[in-house]
Amino acid sequence: MADTPKEGKMNRLLDFTQLVDMASESVGGRILFATDDFFAPAENLLKSDSPSFNEHEYTEFGKWMDGWETRRKRIPGHDWCVIKLGIQGVIQGFDVDISHFSGSHAPRMSIQAANVEDSKLPEIPPRGVRTGMAATVDECEAIAKLKSEDWVYLVPMTELKLGSPASSHNYFLVSSQHRWTLVRLNIFPDGGVARFRVYGTGQRDWIATDTTDPVDLVTIAFGGVCVGFSNAHFGHPNNMIGVGRPRSMADGWETARRLDRPPVLENDEKGLLLVPGCEWAVFRLAHPGVITQIEIDTKYFKGNAPDSCKVDGCILTMQEEEDMVKNKWGLQTHKWKVLLPMTKLSPNQSHLLDSLTPELQDVITHARITIFPDGGVGRLRLRGFPSSICLLRPREKPAMRFSVRPSFRANL
Structure with missing residues (x-):
């Protein structure tokens, strides 16, 4: 994720840097090929942390750099690399970060993309340790089968500009709505790039989804x-729906401590804290559906897990969602239906809970998790069955009928 917004700054979808980095090593992104890795390997491009700089650190090949840096080219051509996205889907923007590469950054770059099924990928030799190396003949012959030079250009050749030494981001907005699985980063003619972020949203082939087992509809x-x-002081809510298990507290959603906590805390008759406030996050599901099982994981949150939580669901059109975003989700709440009632949580533990599906006959498109009074959650999983409804349309269109396919209903 990019720098997390603080309290009061809503997550607007037009701000693509708040979307998932589809190429990050943390979600399974990996380098398939690079023409040259002499000073620093291309794998550094996909690190999830920010680039660092050590003025006095050198390797046997030259200055140590936390990024991808090729040798000064003395032969025809330019350098480039191919990245397999860890999350495959729609790309909405790029960040080509050349921080700390003052005097050695790549002066220009372009970006291409393709949608290639895994079964059609050529067998490419494993990369291994790359520092000090250029691509071998076998690697070049293997990658040539992809014909990546003919891929679609998402960003044409563009000059890269240095900002401050420690923060030189170059952002590029993408309007394509196609699904992409591979990206080619070209640098002209050579040089260094610290990080390469590919921001967007995942996209799954729902027609091929197995109807016998529930699937995580919010991932x-x-x-x-x-x-x-409401608050994302220490970690963005998108972290909760990330890939795999959380790796640390930094890989979850954590809010600031609420200042309206009572001086002395007390419990009610059910053992829940008596507090006036709460924090919340709202998600649009990857596909409308019926939620049957909820997992709330507080792994690593040992002294700062929420006391309790609840989960609600509703149906919103895209226009209604936009209206809610503009009003910071403060409009009428009668549409929300309870998926999980107020439930006590334990620190550092995965909670597997049944949804109140019988009380929610229709599918939902959005879900809201509310935590009391504050704290952190590592993962939120909303498992269920996708529906066969049509695409959501603006309110001015005729009323929509939401239904669940017989094959899905048989599993409920």
Whole structure:
């Protein structure tokens, strides 16, 4: 994720840097090929953390750099690399970060993309340790089968501009709505790039979804996204719907401590804290559906897990969602239906809970998790069955009928 917004700054989808980095090593992104890795390997491009700089650190090949840096080219051509996205889907923007590469950054770049099924990928030799190396003949012959020079250009050749030494981001907005699986980063003619972020939303082939087992309908890998939140002081809510298990507290959603907490805390008769406030996050599901199982994981949140939480769901059109975003989700709440009632949480533990599906006959498009009074959650999983409804349309269109296919209903 990019720098997390603080309290009061809503997650607007037009701000693509708040979407998932589809190429990050943390979601399974990897380098398939690079023409040259002499000073620093291309794998550094996909690191999830920010680039660092050590003025006095050198390797046997030259200055150590936290990025991808090729040798000064003395032969015809330019350098480039191919990245397999960890999350495959719609790309909405790029960040080509040349921080700390003052005097050695790549002066220009372009970006291409393709949608290639895994079964059609050529067998490319494993990369291994790359520093000090250029691509081998075998690697070049293997990658040539992809004909990546003919891929679609998402960003034409563009000059890269240095900002401050420690923060030189170059952002590029993308309007394509196609699904992409591979990206080619070209640099002209050579040089260094610290990080390469590919921001967008996942996209799954729902027609091929197995109807016998519930699927996580909110995961960021399939296209789920946070569309509003009350506070994200230490971690963005999108982290909760990330890939795999959380790796640390930094890989979850954590709010600031609420200042309206009572001086002395007390419990009610059910053991829940008596507090006036709460924090919340709203998600658009990757696909409308019926939620049957909820997982709330507080792994690593040992002294700062929420006391309790609840989960609600509703149906919103895209226009209604936009209206809610503009009003910071403060409009009428009668549409929300309870998926999970107020439930006590334990620190550092995965909670597997049944949804109140019998009380929610229709599918939902959005879900809201509310935590009391504050704290952190590592993962939120909303498992269920996708519906066969039509695409959501603006309110001015005729009323929509939401239904669940017989094959899905048989599993409920």
